[in-house]
Amino acid sequence: MQVLKFGGTSVGSVDSIKQVIQIIDNHRRGDEPQNGGQIIVVFSAMGGVTNQLIEIGRMATTGNTDYMELVRRIEDRHFNVIKALIPVKEQSKVFAHVRGIINELEDLLRGVSLIRELSLRTLDLITSFGERLSTTVITECVKSKGIPAQFLDARTIIKTDAQFGQAEVNYTLTNQLIQEHFAKTTDIQMVTGFIGSTEKNETTTLGRGGSDYTASIIGAALNADIIDIWTDVDGMMTADPRKVPNAFNIPTITYAEAMELSHFGAKVIYPPSLQPAFARNIPIRVLNTFNATHTGTIVSRTAERRQYTITGISSIDDVALVNVQGSGMIGVAGVSAKLFGVLAAHKISVILISQASSEHSICFAIDPRGAENVKAILDTEFATEIGHGHIDNITIERDLSVIATVGEGMKKSSGIAGKLFSVLGKNGVNIVAVAQGSSEINISVVINKNNLSKALNALHNIFFQSEARVLNLYLVGTGLIGKTLLKQIFSQFDFLRTEKLLKVCVVGMTNTKKMLLDPKGIALDDWHERLLTEGVTTSLPAFVERIKDYNLPNSVFIDCTSDKDIVQFYESLLDANISVVTPNKVANSGPYSEYRRLQRTALNRGVKFLYETNVGAGLPIINTVQGLMTAGDRFLKIEAILSGTLSFIFNTFRPGISFADVVREAKEKGYTEPDPRDDLSGMDVARKILILAREAGFPLEPDDITINTLLPQPCLDAPTVPAFFEELERNNDYFENLLVQAETTGQKLRFVASFENNKAVIGLQPVGVDHPFYQLTGADNIVSFTTERYKDRPLVVKGPGAGAEVTASGVFADVVSIGSYLA
Numbered sequence: 001m002q003v004l005k006f007g008g009t010s011v012g013s014v015d016s017i018k019q020v021i022q023i024i025d026n027h028r029r030g031d032e033p034q035n036g037g038q039i040i041v042v043f044s045a046m047g048g049v050t051n052q053l054i055e056i057g058r059m060a061t062t063g064n065t066d067y068m069e070l071v072r073r074i075e076d077r078h079f080n081v082i083k084a085l086i087p088v089k090e091q092s093k094v095f096a097h098v099r100g101i102i103n104e105l106e107d108l109l110r111g112v113s114l115i116r117e118l119s120l121r122t123l124d125l126i127t128s129f130g131e132r133l134s135t136t137v138i139t140e141c142v143k144s145k146g147i148p149a150q151f152l153d154a155r156t157i158i159k160t161d162a163q164f165g166q167a168e169v170n171y172t173l174t175n176q177l178i179q180e181h182f183a184k185t186t187d188i189q190m191v192t193g194f195i196g197s198t199e200k201n202e203t204t205t206l207g208r209g210g211s212d213y214t215a216s217i218i219g220a221a222l223n224a225d226i227i228d229i230w231t232d233v234d235g236m237m238t239a240d241p242r243k244v245p246n247a248f249n250i251p252t253i254t255y256a257e258a259m260e261l262s263h264f265g266a267k268v269i270y271p272p273s274l275q276p277a278f279a280r281n282i283p284i285r286v287l288n289t290f291n292a293t294h295t296g297t298i299v300s301r302t303a304e305r306r307q308y309t310i311t312g313i314s315s316i317d318d319v320a321l322v323n324v325q326g327s328g329m330i331g332v333a334g335v336s337a338k339l340f341g342v343l344a345a346h347k348i349s350v351i352l353i354s355q356a357s358s359e360h361s362i363c364f365a366i367d368p369r370g371a372e373n374v375k376a377i378l379d380t381e382f383a384t385e386i387g388h389g390h391i392d393n394i395t396i397e398r399d400l401s402v403i404a405t406v407g408e409g410m411k412k413s414s415g416i417a418g419k420l421f422s423v424l425g426k427n428g429v430n431i432v433a434v435a436q437g438s439s440e441i442n443i444s445v446v447i448n449k450n451n452l453s454k455a456l457n458a459l460h461n462i463f464f465q466s467e468a469r470v471l472n473l474y475l476v477g478t479g480l481i482g483k484t485l486l487k488q489i490f491s492q493f494d495f496l497r498t499e500k501l502l503k504v505c506v507v508g509m510t511n512t513k514k515m516l517l518d519p520k521g522i523a524l525d526d527w528h529e530r531l532l533t534e535g536v537t538t539s540l541p542a543f544v545e546r547i548k549d550y551n552l553p554n555s556v557f558i559d560c561t562s563d564k565d566i567v568q569f570y571e572s573l574l575d576a577n578i579s580v581v582t583p584n585k586v587a588n589s590g591p592y593s594e595y596r597r598l599q600r601t602a603l604n605r606g607v608k609f610l611y612e613t614n615v616g617a618g619l620p621i622i623n624t625v626q627g628l629m630t631a632g633d634r635f636l637k638i639e640a641i642l643s644g645t646l647s648f649i650f651n652t653f654r655p656g657i658s659f660a661d662v663v664r665e666a667k668e669k670g671y672t673e674p675d676p677r678d679d680l681s682g683m684d685v686a687r688k689i690l691i692l693a694r695e696a697g698f699p700l701e702p703d704d705i706t707i708n709t710l711l712p713q714p715c716l717d718a719p720t721v722p723a724f725f726e727e728l729e730r731n732n733d734y735f736e737n738l739l740v741q742a743e744t745t746g747q748k749l750r751f752v753a754s755f756e757n758n759k760a761v762i763g764l765q766p767v768g769v770d771h772p773f774y775q776l777t778g779a780d781n782i783v784s785f786t787t788e789r790y791k792d793r794p795l796v797v798k799g800p801g802a803g804a805e806v807t808a809s810g811v812f813a814d815v816v817s818i819g820s821y822l823a
């Protein structure tokens with residue numbers, strides 16, 4: 001025995017009714033596994049008709065006849081189904097039948113328009129026509145296909161009290177009538193949903209979820225094997241797919257979970273209406289008429305073992321929070337009793353309640369539309385307490401949302417709340433109030449409405465772990481390092497997704513000319529083309545504003561420029577819980593106070609500011625220093641070669657070849673700064689040793705670095721890069737001399753940076769064959785750390801310290817580490 005119920009959208013059009021007939025026929029033929037005996041099908045009114053009937057009733061009370069036009073439209077919709085789905089020669093009989101029902105409706109409406117009054121009782125009778133018409137027409141369609149079916153007016157089997165609009169079912173009588181009726185039938189029973197009647201045969205309706213309720217009442221009375229609720233979505237989903245694009249189907253769910261989710265806005269089914277079926281432990285399937293092969297969701301007493309600890313996330317988008325607090329509430333029994341008594345007396349529905357154990361305050365969430373009214377009521381009811389100062393002024397906070405994570409798997413499972421708060425915290429979502437039911441299957445948080453989408457997506461991402469966590473990236477600078485980074489991300493995309501469960505999504509990019517933002521992500525196989533064609537003129541302030549407006553979870557800003565002005569945005573980005581990754585050394589080598597402030601802001605916000613590539617490109621140098629510091633080591637001395645460019649130059653330059661050409665080659669190989677004067681002047685190295693000293697715990701300022709430049713003054717003064725190269729050509733002898741001098745004594749030239757006793761010095765230094773820096777080749781860097789724990793033999797990091805691939809990969813590693821951290 002099975003009960004099928006089709007909602008308003010399923011019977012809303014000719015095409016959908018065709019689907020419905022097909023589904024019924026499949027059941028009849030036994031194509032459905034649950035097939036066994038009697039089939040009962042319950043129908044809603046055609047989509048929109050119930051509301052139209054209510055409107056028609058209201059219009060009729062005004063005495064004018066405009067409602068006739070609406071009645072015509074309802075009639076036409078049903079006639080169109082007949083015309084499309086019933087063979088022509090059988091149509092006239094069905095038209096006449098339907099016309100008869102419409103006549104009855106018109107008579108009734110004439111009565112209403114005469115007495116100009118619409119009681120709930122009459123309204124129930126008017127709205128009953130929706131289900132009666134849809135069920136009549138569909139029954140005729142089914143019969144015309146040769147399928148044995150019988151129309152059943154539910155008013156003959158469902159008996160209720162006389163609470164019109166929301167009648168209470170008399171189960172004893174109803175169950176008896178249902179059992180008697182179905183004992184005699186074998187044909188498919190086509191039942192009007194939503195309606196019943198009193199013992200005096202007055203028509204009633206069953207309130208919200210009415211047709212589901214009808215199916216549930218009949219299923220329970222007959223102890224059906226299953227009840228199928230056919231709707232227009234693939235069952236229940238882990239979240240509202242309009243808000244969370246990654247939401248997916250929940251194959252099985254318990255009654256309790258369905259109840260919790262629907263309380264928080266998941267509107268696929270209305271569980272209270274399914275109560276009779278729940279009570280008899282009859283499983284309910286939620287299926288999609290428009291995607292009939294999908295398995296949908298089974299709602300039953302126990303759900304199958306789950307992969308995830310939570311089952312779904314739901315939200316109420318707009319709530320107001322009422323705060324009642326004051327010293328007079330502490331230890332005084334009865335304040336909350338009075339409070340909730342008042343709310344109940346005024347029929348104010350409370351969405352969520354939270355009370356601190358200090359008993360000093362109670363807050364509760366309500367529909368914001370009633371907030372002012374609630375405040376007025378409470379101000380009056382608690383006037384005495386407020387007057388005596390026992391209760392402070394009652395306040396209302398608006399523009400809030402509630403998010404509920406729901407799942408039986410949360411019961412007695414620790415760490416869920418921790419995870420929830422940590423994800424929201426890392427994404428800068430402030431939690432205004434919290435409530436957990438003692439059933440432990442629902443944790444609800446109240447947050448600011450503008451963070452709703454970010455919070456829902458971040459939570460969904462973290463709780464439904466088999467899905468990759470999304471990391472949203474904004475890239476400034478698509479030059480050498482930026483474009484290499486994009487290439488690397490593109491080639492690692494699948495690996496990150498499958499092995500690291502990280503979905504890297506580049507949401508915005510900009511260079512000095514164009515900027516492009518797309519919250520859905522920019523594909524990395526043709527980003528360049530898109531940036532050129534769709535990009536708009538760059539405005540960094542606008543770019544940063546858009547990032548903040550998008551308010552996406554797990555966001556990372558990547559600065560791959562050498563620009564000095566971008567740095568001013570870092571702090572506000574970090575403040576907005578957006579992590580920052582950069583190879584740009586400017587931020588960390590300005591005033592110490594600025595360096596410190598960025599560190600603090602990131603720490604306070606629980607986001608990351610990462611810049612491993614500030615020193616030695618991808619070599620693990622910053623991480624090494626930070627690791628030693630974290631573990632409590634103390635730095636005594638740092639000696640290093642920190643310029644890939646200068647390493648390359650002094651490993652390549654020979655008497656007889658042009659020094660300027662060697663510098664050009666370093667630039668072509670991607671070792672130099674965008675402006676190579678920064679490398680040759682020593683500025684780049686000065687920045688790096690400054691950053692290293694700071695990381696090692698010494699608050700140095702830029703002026704504390706002694707720079708012994710290797711360049712003659714005219715090179716230092718060159719106003720442009722081409723002029724700089726000209727000066728290098730002119731001074732070739734000078735560089736050759738330096739080299740020859742060193743070589744005659746068996747030494748090599750190295751540009752060395754050292755830090756000891758609070759002093760940092762950088763400059764050119766000839767080193768002998770015994771010196772550890774002598775053997776350095778190519779564009780390698782080397783750093784030697786002498787610390788309390790590495791005193792006898794220093795800790796040394798060595799390897800290529802410049803170049804596009806190694807630098808981009810260092811940036812990439814920082815980005816991925818943020819992904820892991822946020823997850």
Ligand SMILES: NC(=O)C1=CN([C@@H]2O[C@H](COP(=O)(O)OP(=O)(O)OC[C@H]3O[C@@H](n4cnc5c(N)ncnc54)[C@H](O)[C@@H]3O)[C@@H](O)[C@H]2O)C=CC1
Nearest residue numbers: 477478479480481511512561562563583584674802803807
């Ligand atoms: N080349 C290397 O081996 C290493 C480089 N770095 C650093 O990497 C950074 C990038 O270097 P490259 O890629 O070689 O530079 P690049 O000159 O090739 O690229 C810079 C990019 O930034 C963009 N840009 C500059 N100012 C901008 C602004 N205000 N707004 C928007 N876009 C802007 C430019 O249009 C260009 O796309 C530099 O800070 C450099 O110090 C760090 C470690 C190693």
Ligand SMILES: N[C@@H](CC=O)C(=O)O
Nearest residue numbers: 643644645671672673
């Ligand atoms: N220009 C730099 C690149 C790394 O910061 C260098 O040459 O080392």
Ligand code: NA
Nearest residue numbers: 612615617619
């Ligand atoms: Na590094």
